[in-house]
Amino acid sequence: MEAQQPPPQSKSKYLFYGLTAVTVSSTLFLLPFIVTPALPRKLYGALPYQNTPSKHIKTALKLINNRIATNPPPNPTSLPPKKLKFVDLGSGAGEATILASFSNFDALGVEINPSLLLYSRAASVVSRSPCRFKSLNLINLPFQDYDVLFMFGVKPLIEQLKPKLISEVRIGGLVCLYRFKLTSMDEHFEVVGREGEVTIYERTSKRT
Numbered sequence: 001m002e003a004q005q006p007p008p009q010s011k012s013k014y015l016f017y018g019l020t021a022v023t024v025s026s027t028l029f030l031l032p033f034i035v036t037p038a039l040p041r042k043l044y045g046a047l048p049y050q051n052t053p054s055k056h057i058k059t060a061l062k063l064i065n066n067r068i069a070t071n072p073p074p075n076p077t078s079l080p081p082k083k084l085k086f087v088d089l090g091s092g093a094g095e096a097t098i099l100a101s102f103s104n105f106d107a108l109g110v111e112i113n114p115s116l117l118l119y120s121r122a123a124s125v126v127s128r129s130p131c132r133f134k135s136l137n138l139i140n141l142p143f144q145d146y147d148v149l150f151m152f153g154v155k156p157l158i159e160q161l162k163p164k165l166i167s168e169v170r171i172g173g174l175v176c177l178y179r180f181k182l183t184s185m186d187e188h189f190e191v192v193g194r195e196g197e198v199t200i201y202e203r204t205s206k207r208t
């Protein structure tokens with residue numbers, strides 16, 4: 001008996017649905033990287049995704065490590081010091097977190113966008129980085145658990161974050177900002193490194 005072939009009409013229907021699914025899913029995945037950055041800024045205003053260029057991440061890690069070398073955190077035990085904890089607040093494609101892990105930090109990236117999380121996790125596997133990525137709104141992260149906070153200022157959040165930075169960043173903790181500055185925070189944060197658009201702040205002991 002001959003096997004029944006689907007009619008040619010339903011074959012092309014499956015092909016159509018298959019192609020639509022592939023197009024929609026790849027557009028969603030590429031949205032933060034290619035689709036939105038390609039839109040004209042004049043029409044669409046501020047674009048949702050921009051990453052810190054690698055050379056600025058490397059500058060940031062160099063400045064952070066210089067500061068830690070000149071001002072090491074206290075180690076009251078006789079055990080070898082633990083790796084310092086680094087977090088990228090809004091880790092995007094994950095490069096800063098991955099490079100921090102290769103710079104001997106216990107590195108975590110927190111990110112709200114699921115396709116960027118997927119991408120960064122894949123990038124960490126490919127690069128064999130021991131870093132981790134967490135799906136989290138950075139507002140809900142306890143900043144006091146980290147030695148170094150890295151952030152390519154998420155503009156709408158920066159003002160909202162100031163009280164959290166003041167109350168949660170531990171004394172001596174470092175905050176590294178690319179592009180953005182912590183204005184009117186001199187009482188709480190001292191600039192301990194700056195090169196180009198990268199600034200490193202240290203939480204001072206003053207409390208209000």
Ligand SMILES: C[S@@+](CC[C@H](N)C(=O)[O-])C[C@H]1O[C@@H](n2cnc3c(N)ncnc32)[C@H](O)[C@@H]1O
Binds near residue numbers: 090137152
């Ligand atoms: C300007 S990109 C910076 C990416 C990466 N940190 C870098 O420097 O290359 C900001 C990232 O923050 C993420 N983001 C924005 N608001 C967030 C929030 N409330 N919680 C977690 N991630 C957030 C965005 O999805 C985006 O990936």
